[in-house]
Amino acid sequence: MKKGVLYMIPSPIAAGAETDALTERVREVLGRLDHFIAEDVRTVRRFISKAATGRDIGTLCFAELNEHTRPEELEVLIAPLLAGQDAGMVSEAGLPGIADPGADLVLLCHRHGIRVVPLSGPSSLLMALMASGLNGQSFAFNGYLPVKPPERAKAIRRLEQRASTERQSQIFIETPYRNVRVLEDVMSACRAGTLLTVAADISGPAEFIRTMTVGEWRKAPAPPIHKVPAVFVIL
Amino acid sequence: MKKGVLYMIPSPIAAGAETDALTERVREVLGRLDHFIAEDVRTVRRFISKAATGRDIGTLCFAELNEHTRPEELEVLIAPLLAGQDAGMVSEAGLPGIADPGADLVLLCHRHGIRVVPLSGPSSLLMALMASGLNGQSFAFNGYLPVKPPERAKAIRRLEQRASTERQSQIFIETPYRNVRVLEDVMSACRAGTLLTVAADISGPAEFIRTMTVGEWRKAPAPPIHKVPAVFVIL
Numbered sequence: 001m002k003k004g005v006l007y008m009i010p011s012p013i014a015a016g017a018e019t020d021a022l023t024e025r026v027r028e029v030l031g032r033l034d035h036f037i038a039e040d041v042r043t044v045r046r047f048i049s050k051a052a053t054g055r056d057i058g059t060l061c062f063a064e065l066n067e068h069t070r071p072e073e074l075e076v077l078i079a080p081l082l083a084g085q086d087a088g089m090v091s092e093a094g095l096p097g098i099a100d101p102g103a104d105l106v107l108l109c110h111r112h113g114i115r116v117v118p119l120s121g122p123s124s125l126l127m128a129l130m131a132s133g134l135n136g137q138s139f140a141f142n143g144y145l146p147v148k149p150p151e152r153a154k155a156i157r158r159l160e161q162r163a164s165t166e167r168q169s170q171i172f173i174e175t176p177y178r179n180v181r182v183l184e185d186v187m188s189a190c191r192a193g194t195l196l197t198v199a200a201d202i203s204g205p206a207e208f209i210r211t212m213t214v215g216e217w218r219k220a221p222a223p224p225i226h227k228v229p230a231v232f233v234i235l
Numbered sequence: 236m237k238k239g240v241l242y243m244i245p246s247p248i249a250a251g252a253e254t255d256a257l258t259e260r261v262r263e264v265l266g267r268l269d270h271f272i273a274e275d276v277r278t279v280r281r282f283i284s285k286a287a288t289g290r291d292i293g294t295l296c297f298a299e300l301n302e303h304t305r306p307e308e309l310e311v312l313i314a315p316l317l318a319g320q321d322a323g324m325v326s327e328a329g330l331p332g333i334a335d336p337g338a339d340l341v342l343l344c345h346r347h348g349i350r351v352v353p354l355s356g357p358s359s360l361l362m363a364l365m366a367s368g369l370n371g372q373s374f375a376f377n378g379y380l381p382v383k384p385p386e387r388a389k390a391i392r393r394l395e396q397r398a399s400t401e402r403q404s405q406i407f408i409e410t411p412y413r414n415v416r417v418l419e420d421v422m423s424a425c426r427a428g429t430l431l432t433v434a435a436d437i438s439g440p441a442e443f444i445r446t447m448t449v450g451e452w453r454k455a456p457a458p459p460i461h462k463v464p465a466v467f468v469i470l
Contacts (some may be wrong), residue, residue: 013355019259020355025252059456097365099372105296107368107430110446118366120248120255120357120438130243130332133342137334140375140403168375195342203260203355211345234367 001143003114004081006106007033007088008096010121012227013048014204018050020122027051030118035061035080035087044090065089074105080116093229095123099143099173118201125171128199128231131170131209135235139169145182152182156189161193169235175233181226183217186232190214197233200225238279238349239316241341242268242323243331245356246282248464249439253285255357262286264354270296270315271323274335279325300324309343316349328464330358334378334408360406362468363434366444367404370470374404380417387417391424395469398429404470414460418452421467425449432468435460 007029012018013123016178031053038044063077081087089096089105095118096102109116125141140157146152157181159170174182179200186196192215199209200223208224243265247253266288273279276297283292298312316322324331324340330335330353346353360376377394379463381387394405409417414435421431427450435458443459446468 002462008362017260017355023258024254095361095365097368097371101372102365103368103371105368106366107446116366116368116444117442118362118437118444120252120362122355123358123361124363126330126333126358127243127355130330130337131341131351131353133338133340133351136332136338137336137378138376141373143372147391148298157297202353207352209351209353211342 003112004084004086005115005117006081006109007086008116008118009045009088009090010095010119011093013093013122013124014201016205017122017203020203022051023120025173026119026121027053029088033086033088035085037063037065037077037087037089037105039066039091039096043092047090049080065102065105069101071104074108077105078108078112078114081109081218082112090108095121099125099141099177102145104163107159124202124204124229125232127202128197128209128233129169129171131199132197133211134169134197134231134233135167136169136196138167139171143172144173144174152185153189156186160194163235167235169233171231171233173231176227176229179209179228179230180222182232183223183225186234187214190234197214198223198225198230199233200228200230202231236319238347239319239321240350240352241316242252242321242345244323244325245330245349245354246278246325246328247381248328248359249436251352251440252357252438255438257286258355259356261356262288264323266290267329268321268323270320272298272322272324272340274302274326274331274337274375276302278327282325283321300337300340305335306339307404309340312340313343313347316344317347318439330356333358334360344370357438359437359466362437363432363444363468364404364406366434368446369404369430369432369434369468370402371404372436373402374406376406378407379409383423384420388424391421395425395429398470402470404468406466407469408466411462411464414463414465417458418460420459421469422449422453425469430470433458433465433470435463435465436468
């Protein structure tokens with residue numbers, strides 16, 4: 001039997017910027033899928049409503065895939081695809097499979113010969129990097145830093161070391177309520193000459209993106225990052 | 236005087252997928268800018284025509300920024316921004332400042348207090364990664380590999396080593412006419428159990444995205460990557 005296609009569907013990264021995720025192609029795909037694999041079902045329902053595809057959301061099937069999903073549940077999630085139905089994976093914000101737990105299911109699709117099609121949409125990581133002025137020809141995303149202060153300081157210094165020896169921009173993120181503390185840690189752990197980009201509320205009404213040396217950041221007013229989604233880049 | 240804003244504007248990554256780069260916001264910004272900084276001026280003119288903003292292209296100003304641009308020319312390029320005019324940076328394909336030489340100008344903008352605003356659009360690197368099933372919570376982009384075979388093999392093994400010890404997906408690209416040779420090098424340099432994604436003509440009519448182990452790739456038919464833009468990912 002012909003298998004279904006898994007579409008990797010972007011979702012909005014900021015309130016008011018929903019259209020960034022609603023390209024013509026995303027609207028077209030959203031308008032014909034019956035099955036969705038969602039990091040958070042409520043977010044996806046809201047996004048489909050915004051997309052105004054004309055579909056009755058009550059008739060659509062939603063399955064959840066997040067950090068609580070056990071490996072043995074993945075086989076169940078791909079059942080519609082194996083049975084020939086197309087499905088869409090949607091994360092909480094931005095690109096599914098990037099900085100979220102969706103990749104294992106995608107790998108399982110490849111193992112089963114299920115085609116995976118990525119759709120273009122907003123990525124806060126790359127939008128921060130492209131506006132940073134730091135090296136976009138070599139860069140790494142390192143996810144979340146360790147939570148405990150001594151390990152976090154060590155991790156920051158390791159990233160700074162790699163950024164400097166390899167000229168590789170180092171990107172990391174933090175849960176919004178810890179942003180201020182992480183910025184303080186970067187300012188105390190890094191050398192004065194290291195370049196640091198702080199990018200907050202990207203494409204939102206309070207967008208703030210600024211690159212300065214750590215020495216300059218130490219003297220500057222605190223950036224508006226408290227409880228705001230932010231991306232940090234160092235080089 | 237109030238300075239202008241530099242918009243980082245995406246452009247299409249495949250023929251037939253122009254609308255991926257033409258979000259509502261990109262159309263709006265393209266429709267009101269007079270100044271463009273382009274990796275290739277002809278490509279940008281064609282893109283603006285496709286966008287059908289209603290602007291007369293003959294009245295717009297285009298400046299070129301590519302690998303031949305000397306550092307001292309950057310100051311000239313930002314002159315309109317310093318004089319209060321908004322400008323847009325557009326690369327040959329995809330996101331400007333990512334895998335192209337635009338970052339130095341962006342950094343200069345930050346030094347001059349010029350605001351830089353990134354617009355969402357297609358990125359072949361992240362689209363390859365999101366469809367790969369490889370780790371999207373830690374990944375690195377390494378640009379082009381060395382051209383000479385012995386150094387290239389060494390670089391591939393170094394990336395495989397890092398992918399394996401750090402569980403960090405390693406992304407790289409090659410000029411399309413060298414794709415087949417690079418794939419051969421990856422297959423001979425890497426271990427049979429290493430996962431390899433080959434993603435070609437992303438979002439185009441011949442899109443091909445497949446993840447298998449290197450051992451499986453060795454036995455599989457050659458993928459259709461000759462002279463086609465492709466992205467490789469290993470883990």
